[in-house]
Amino acid sequence: MTDAPAGEDQALVDRIGAGDRDAFEKLVRRKRDWAFRLARRVVGQDEDARDVVQLAFLRLWKKVRGFRGGSEFDPWFHRIVVNLAIDWVRRESARRRSQADWAGEQRRAGGSGEQELPMGLRLQEVSRIFDDLAASLPARQRAIFALREIEGMSTDEVAKLMGIRSSTVRNHLFQARTTLRRALQARYPEYLPGGQEGKP
Amino acid sequence: MNAACERFHKLHELEAAGELTARQFVRLDRHREACPSCLTLAQHADPLRLFQALAQERRDDEFWMGLNRSLRAGIAEERLQPPQGLLLPAYRVALAAVLVLGLGLMAGLLSPSLEAPPADPPAVLVTDVAPGEVRLPTVEFIQSEAATVYEMTVFGEDDRVIQVVMIFDDGIEL
Numbered sequence: 190m191t192d193a194p195a196g197e198d199q200a201l202v203d204r205i206g207a208g209d210r211d212a213f214e215k216l217v218r219r220k221r222d223w224a225f226r227l228a229r230r231v232v233g234q235d236e237d238a239r240d241v242v243q244l245a246f247l248r249l250w251k252k253v254r255g256f257r258g259g260s261e262f263d264p265w266f267h268r269i270v271v272n273l274a275i276d277w278v279r280r281e282s283a284r285r286r287s288q289a290d291w292a293g294e295q296r297r298a299g300g301s302g303e304q305e306l307p308m309g310l311r312l313q314e315v316s317r318i319f320d321d322l323a324a325s326l327p328a329r330q331r332a333i334f335a336l337r338e339i340e341g342m343s344t345d346e347v348a349k350l351m352g353i354r355s356s357t358v359r360n361h362l363f364q365a366r367t368t369l370r371r372a373l374q375a376r377y378p379e380y381l382p383g384g385q386e387g388k389p
Numbered sequence: 390m391n392a393a394c395e396r397f398h399k400l401h402e403l404e405a406a407g408e409l410t411a412r413q414f415v416r417l418d419r420h421r422e423a424c425p426s427c428l429t430l431a432q433h434a435d436p437l438r439l440f441q442a443l444a445q446e447r448r449d450d451e452f453w454m455g456l457n458r459s460l461r462a463g464i465a466e467e468r469l470q471p472p473q474g475l476l477l478p479a480y481r482v483a484l485a486a487v488l489v490l491g492l493g494l495m496a497g498l499l500s501p502s503l504e505a506p507p508a509d510p511p512a513v514l515v516t517d518v519a520p521g522e523v524r525l526p527t528v529e530f531i532q533s534e535a536a537t538v539y540e541m542t543v544f545g546e547d548d549r550v551i552q553v554v555m556i557f558d559d560g561i562e563l
Binding site for chain 1: 415447
């Protein structure tokens with residue numbers, strides 16, 4: 190989730206509505222990491238995720254005058270990012286790749302982040318494993334998993350953001366978790382509880 | 390953990406064994422969202438908790454270097470487009486155009502004061518156009534001995550571009 194105070198966001202949004210580009214660039218800096226993380230989980234590649242983020246900010250610029258003051262900015266912007274990321278995956282997967290090619294690219298792609306995590310993993314490695322396992326999930330399920338299990342949103346928040354019912358969110362989450370868990374068990378058993386700690 | 394939580398012990402065990410059904414998951418998940426101690430317990434045993442670390446993911450300034458430049462270029466290009474506020478969703482404009490022309494045709498058929506001969510309803514062709522092929526909204530009118538053709542390009546809020554072609558008094562079947 191983004192962590193800026195809502196009042197500061199609203200002040201920036203008001204200035205952007207008046208055509209203030211400095212305010213726009215400030216808001217971009219403030220929101221880009223969250224937008225990127227979500228887009229990255231859904232589209233599976235750094236470059237594609239950056240393109241989605243760019244599209245999302247352009248959409249924000251176009252639509253910000255229609256954004257009603259008083260409502261929350263983050264859910265509004267998050268919805269733009271999620272919808273663009275899902276659309277991107279649908280369009281790209283139909284246009285240029287099979288699912289297997291996509292997964293293969295994830296294995297070859299490098300991420301950034303050198304932080305050491307529990308189990309001796311680096312963030313880059315966790316990202317690579319997620320991309321590998323999540324390649325078989327539909328884009329919507331990837332988005333729901335990322336919002337609930339990675340970004341820590343509540344089910345109701347995810348439902349509101351995606352315009353679906355809470356029960357639908359939970360059903361998608363169940364499917365995503367089942368798929369990821371089975372794939373983790375089959376391909377990376379060392380990361381299961383009780384498995385070998387870390388990779389050699 | 391309270392007495393109510395004990396009812397969910399069995400579900401926790403099933404989940405750990407990977408044998409939970411969708412319905413059971415929904416029940417368990419609802420409970421966990423309202424019960425921090427059960428949530429903590431579940432997260433401890435969850436193999437997918439590994440991915441929670443991805444919430445820390447950031448990219449450095451070098452990665453974002455071209456973003457502001459691209460956004461400025463995108464905004465400049467946007468300003469060449471017609472103002473967004475004047476546009477309606479493309480399908481509504483297309484529908485309205487068809488209705489207006491249809492009503493006009495009906496008026497022509499029913500009104501005795503007009504001398505226009507009775508005409509068949511127009512053949513209507515509505516197609517999506519790839520962005521970039523057209524740049525401005527257009528309404529074109531072509532009349533020949535064979536047919537009368539109206540062509541209209543409409544732009545929607547969702548970046549869709551739709552072309553509506555109506556052909557009157559012809560023998561073409563679309």
